Amino acid sequence: MNGAESLVRTLVDSGVDLCITNPGTSEMHFVAALDRLPGMRCVLGLFEGVVTGAADGYYRMAERPAATLLHLGPGLANGLANLHNARKARSGIVNIVGEHATHHLAHDAPLTSDVAGVARPMSDWVHTTATARDVARDGARAVQVARTPPGRIATLILPADTAWNEADASAVAAPAAPRPTVAAASLKSAAVALRHGRRCALLLGGLGVREPALQLAGRIAARTGCMLLSEFNSARLQRGAGHVATQRIPYVVDSALALLKDYSHIVLVGAKPPVGFFAYPGKPSLLAPPDCEFSTLATADDDIVAALQGLADELQAQSLAPAHVAALDLPALPRGPVTLDGVAAVLGALIPPQAIVVDEAVSSGRGLGGLTHGAQPHDWLTSMGGSIGYGLPVAVGAALACPQRKVIALEGDGSAMYTLQALWTMARESLDVTIVVFANHAYQILRGEFANVGAGAPGQRATDMLTLDRPALDWCALARGHGVEAGQASDLEAFARQLQRGLASDGPYLIELLL
Numbered sequence: 001m002n003g004a005e006s007l008v009r010t011l012v013d014s015g016v017d018l019c020i021t022n023p024g025t026s027e028m029h030f031v032a033a034l035d036r037l038p039g040m041r042c043v044l045g046l047f048e049g050v051v052t053g054a055a056d057g058y059y060r061m062a063e064r065p066a067a068t069l070l071h072l073g074p075g076l077a078n079g080l081a082n083l084h085n086a087r088k089a090r091s092g093i094v095n096i097v098g099e100h101a102t103h104h105l106a107h108d109a110p111l112t113s114d115v116a117g118v119a120r121p122m123s124d125w126v127h128t129t130a131t132a133r134d135v136a137r138d139g140a141r142a143v144q145v146a147r148t149p150p151g152r153i154a155t156l157i158l159p160a161d162t163a164w165n166e167a168d169a170s171a172v173a174a175p176a177a178p179r180p181t182v183a184a185a186s187l188k189s190a191a192v193a194l195r196h197g198r199r200c201a202l203l204l205g206g207l208g209v210r211e212p213a214l215q216l217a218g219r220i221a222a223r224t225g226c227m228l229l230s231e232f233n234s235a236r237l238q239r240g241a242g243h244v245a246t247q248r249i250p251y252v253v254d255s256a257l258a259l260l261k262d263y264s265h266i267v268l269v270g271a272k273p274p275v276g277f278f279a280y281p282g283k284p285s286l287l288a289p290p291d292c293e294f295s296t297l298a299t300a301d302d303d304i305v306a307a308l309q310g311l312a313d314e315l316q317a318q319s320l321a322p323a324h325v326a327a328l329d330l331p332a333l334p335r336g337p338v339t340l341d342g343v344a345a346v347l348g349a350l351i352p353p354q355a356i357v358v359d360e361a362v363s364s365g366r367g368l369g370g371l372t373h374g375a376q377p378h379d380w381l382t383s384m385g386g387s388i389g390y391g392l393p394v395a396v397g398a399a400l401a402c403p404q405r406k407v408i409a410l411e412g413d414g415s416a417m418y419t420l421q422a423l424w425t426m427a428r429e430s431l432d433v434t435i436v437v438f439a440n441h442a443y444q445i446l447r448g449e450f451a452n453v454g455a456g457a458p459g460q461r462a463t464d465m466l467t468l469d470r471p472a473l474d475w476c477a478l479a480r481g482h483g484v485e486a487g488q489a490s491d492l493e494a495f496a497r498q499l500q501r502g503l504a505s506d507g508p509y510l511i512e513l514l515l
């Protein structure tokens with residue numbers, strides 16, 4: 001067996017059975033090994049941002065890492081923005097990045113670059129393999145790192161000669177270290193704070209916004225009257241009927257300050273003290289009042305469920321019925337011109353049970369929470385890293401992870417253009433994704449931000465940098481060009497019809513929603 005085969009066997013034997021790829025010459029022996037050996041599903045992405053974003057979406061839903069196969073420094077660099085998002089989401093990914101054969105590096109061929117230097121800022125672990133006989137061990141180590149809870153980005157750089165030279169054997173990844181349990185003192189001080197009777201909140205992040213943590217948080221709220229908050233972004237938030245609902249901290253700084261102003265103590269559970277996405281002149285970076293105290297029950301790395309169980313025990317809340325449980329409350333289908341409340345009502349009425357909603361609707365997504373509160377139970381995925389272009393690729397990965405579930409991707413038109421190639425992978429793999437493109441023909445959020453940072457009123461040149469209307473993008477044509485069926489909606493009845501049509505099909509369907 002050669003090094004490439006030893007890697008593929010190692011990955012498969014270690015439970016990694018999806019490889020999302022965009023290879024080149026230096027990775028051809030891996031392509032050949034993937035071709036020859038059984039056990040690995042291979043999915044082609046036509047841009048590396050699709051590859052890395054899909055691996056992120058896969059981890060969020062499957063809770064185990066996929067591998068990526070990327071071409072040297074430039075291929076990895078194309079995938080970095082979504083690796084950044086994945087890292088912030090604490091997704092585990094095994095990146096396999098090809099490199100020139102060791103003896104070729106000295107000659108500075110066109111694709112030569114500092115691959116490890118490119119990898120480092122967006123990886124938790126970077127390693128370049130020295131010889132073919134080391135590939136299996138290094139591959140197993142990469143899988144182990146990627147699986148370390150809550151998830152890590154492991155980047156393994158493999159010179160071409162390590163792929164084609166003779167190897168000894170494959171390896172199997174050792175189990176990752178378990179999540180650390182929190183100290184008894186953290187439980188006690190959280191319980192003291194919550195019993196104190198002041199205005200307290202649990203701020204939930206990471207596994208804290210998923211079951212069974214939500215039910216435990218609901219019991220703690222039932223006992224203490226504390227508020228349940230979630231961060232503006234969550235890698236995977238379970239919500240809708242039957243789930244304990246959390247209050248999402250708003251994006252807009254003034255709204256976040258208004259929500260948090262009354263809290264005197266916030267207990268962090270897998271979350272960090274809330275901070276604005278950006279700084280604005282004259283506004284604070286931190287969103288809680290200056291005299292608000294924080295205590296950390298658990299970090300995102302810790303065993304959050306055990307910590308909440310311990311806290312519920314401490315407060316004798318285990319047997320209480322959880323507070324804040326959302327009841328099934330499906331809005332009536334609205335009619336008339338498109339409004340964001342109307343869009344929320346259509347979604348609230350039609351989100352199917354156990355759907356996965358990938359939200360990159362940006363300014364159009366702000367008000368979707370209210371009327372989807374009592375929808376059928378679903379998962380809501382948002383961008384943890386703020387780098388736009390995450391949504392369509394994450395939808396690809398979520399659909400690969402959960403073929404029995406409906407995926408709905410809510411996309412700003414500007415954001416969707418970053419990684420549009422994901423549509424082609426959806427078509428090729430027949431992925432069950434319904435995409436809603438909010439066609440407002442602008443970087444709408446930035447028009448607001450222009451004023452918010454105190455830059456005044458935009459002139460023509462600034463307006464041209466913030467609008468997408470000349471020429472207007474033809475979303476139905478773009479979708480069909482990638483092999484995806486599409487339809488347009490310019491009022492709420494048509495939107496509901498289009499959404500029903502998309503959800504009824506098993507493959508991808510794109511809706512251009514004209515705003």
Ligand SMILES: Cc1ncc(C[n+]2csc(CCOP(=O)(O)OP(=O)(O)O)c2C)c(N)n1
Binds near residue numbers: 415
């Ligand atoms: C990689 C990256 N480039 C640029 C930005 C800055 N940015 C934030 S939102 C945005 C525009 C989003 O437009 P769209 O998706 O159409 O949503 P809308 O603002 O119209 O609601 C841009 C360019 C970013 N966040 N990430």
